[in-house]
Amino acid sequence: xxxxxxxxxxxxxxxxxxxxxxxxxxxxxxxxxxxxxxxxxxxxxxxxxxxxxxxxxxxxxxxxxxxxxxxxxxxxxxxxxxxxxxxxxxxxxxxxxxxxxxxxxx
Amino acid sequence: xxxxxxxxxxxxxxxxxxxxxxxxxxxxxxxxxxxxxxxxxxxxxxxxxxxxxxxxxxxxxxxxxxxxxxxxxxxxxxxxxxxxxxxxxxxxxxxxxxxxxxxxxxxxxxxxxxxxxxxxxxxxxxxxxxxxxxxxxxxxxxxxxxxxxxxxxx
Numbered sequence: 232x233x234x235x236x237x238x239x240x241x242x243x244x245x246x247x248x249x250x251x252x253x254x255x256x257x258x259x260x261x262x263x264x265x266x267x268x269x270x271x272x273x274x275x276x277x278x279x280x281x282x283x284x285x286x287x288x289x290x291x292x293x294x295x296x297x298x299x300x301x302x303x304x305x306x307x308x309x310x311x312x313x314x315x316x317x318x319x320x321x322x323x324x325x326x327x328x329x330x331x332x333x334x335x336x337x
Numbered sequence: 338x339x340x341x342x343x344x345x346x347x348x349x350x351x352x353x354x355x356x357x358x359x360x361x362x363x364x365x366x367x368x369x370x371x372x373x374x375x376x377x378x379x380x381x382x383x384x385x386x387x388x389x390x391x392x393x394x395x396x397x398x399x400x401x402x403x404x405x406x407x408x409x410x411x412x413x414x415x416x417x418x419x420x421x422x423x424x425x426x427x428x429x430x431x432x433x434x435x436x437x438x439x440x441x442x443x444x445x446x447x448x449x450x451x452x453x454x455x456x457x458x459x460x461x462x463x464x465x466x467x468x469x470x471x472x473x474x475x476x477x478x479x480x481x482x483x484x485x486x487x488x489x490x491x
Contacts, residue, residue, distance in 0.1 A: 258344055289348040289445070300346035307466035308473075311482060 240285035253301035344449030359409035371481025
């Protein structure tokens with residue numbers, strides 16, 4: 232995973248909106264996505280290209296249409312690297328506090 | 338009556354070979370190390386496959402048939418909860434596409450023909466990103482992610 236590309240791709244409200252739209256309904260065409268965005272197809276295409284380069288969106292050609300799918304695999308890697316270890320420590324602190332207050336019953 | 342279906346496409350790039358990625362899916366000894374489950378079959382088109390939890394209980398959680406197999410680049414199989422194995426409408430389809438990409442492998446998992454809004458659709462949308470991250474980590478570093486990890490207790 233290229234973490235820089237992932238964070239850069241996420242650092243824009245339009246691109247986050249595109250991911251939200253795909254989360255609601257996966258496998259949309261550019262036209263369908265544009266119906267919910269106030270922007271030209273060309274700008275939307277550029278945003279989708281950045282998302283695709285970060286592997287946050289994958290595409291499948293079906294006939295003449297190109298369908299866009301949200302690909303959360305890189306987000307999961309970000310979660311593993313940047314969220315879970317901190318969460319684990321916090322939960323472990325809560326656990327220690329509970330043990331302290333309730334007494335250690337083995 | 339046609340049911341409304343949904344599909345998901347997951348892609349990950351792994352520094353590995355197509356052969357190793359294919360084995361990571363189809364060889365129980367490999368799959369158990371990063372998936373916590375084994376995919377058990379004789380891997381012939383038309384054969385059954387089972388997704389078995391790799392613990393002492395060895396619960397069969399998912400079942401299906403191998404639709405198409407061409408090692409090490411493509412595997413298509415049907416997929417259903419073991420508890421719903423008798424209901425043909427509960428079967429979805431999983432396609433693994435494995436292709437060389439530069440010095441890596443591009444693995445595409447397409448899960449389609451899923452009943453929209455079903456428990457299975459929700460489950461797999463949580464499951465695949467975790468399994469694919471774990472597979473990538475396992476093939477690149479030799480250790481997967483513990484998919485059953487719980488918060489560390491003291």
